[in-house]
Structures are given as structure tokens and as C-alpha cells.
Amino acid sequence: MKYLPLMFTLAATSLVLTSQFVQAEIEQTNIEVSKDMENATKALIIASGYSCKKIDALIQRYNGDYRVVCNGWKYTYDIEDKGGTYIVTLND
Numbered sequence: 001m002k003y004l005p006l007m008f009t010l011a012a013t014s015l016v017l018t019s020q021f022v023q024a025e026i027e028q029t030n031i032e033v034s035k036d037m038e039n040a041t042k043a044l045i046i047a048s049g050y051s052c053k054k055i056d057a058l059i060q061r062y063n064g065d066y067r068v069v070c071n072g073w074k075y076t077y078d079i080e081d082k083g084g085t086y087i088v089t090l091n092d
Helices: 004-029 035-047
Strands: 055-060 066-070 075-082 085-090
Touching: 035 055, 035 066, 035 075, 035 085
Parallel strands: none
Antiparallel strands: 055 066, 066 075, 075 085
16 A cells, blocks of 8 residues: 555656657647648549548648548548558548
């Protein structure tokens, strides 16, 4: 029982460090979008049968895939690299 406060302190420290790491990871995944990349991404989404008039956010995930938010944050799409082919899916 005498080690219980130490265990709580270590657990709390671990949670704080983990949340800081996750926040840093999120900040690193937001990328600047060039006009060419924006146009190519919109074209890929439209060619897949979806609507994307304006890209609001483009987030690169840890595995290299992308999450794209379009049309005033109305639609969210996942763009995945499946064997060299990019697959667009609507994220409900």
C-alpha cells in the first residue's frame, strides 16, 4: 500500500506524456496544400463519384493515407493507398 501514491503518480505522468505525444502527432499530420495537390485531390474524389468543391482540411495519417474534408466540413473522405492504387471512401 505504501507504493500506491507512486503508482498513481507514474500512471498520471504516463497519461500526460501520452496525450502530449498524440497532440504533437496530430500537429505534425496537418499539411499545407499546394494548389496542384488540391486540384489533384479534388479530381480524384470527383472521379470516384463524390462531391468536393473546396478542400477544408487535408490530414496525412501515420500510415501515409489521407483524410480530406470538403465543402464546408460537410463531407469527410479517406484516401488510401491500396497496392499503388488510391481508393476514395466516404467517411460516415
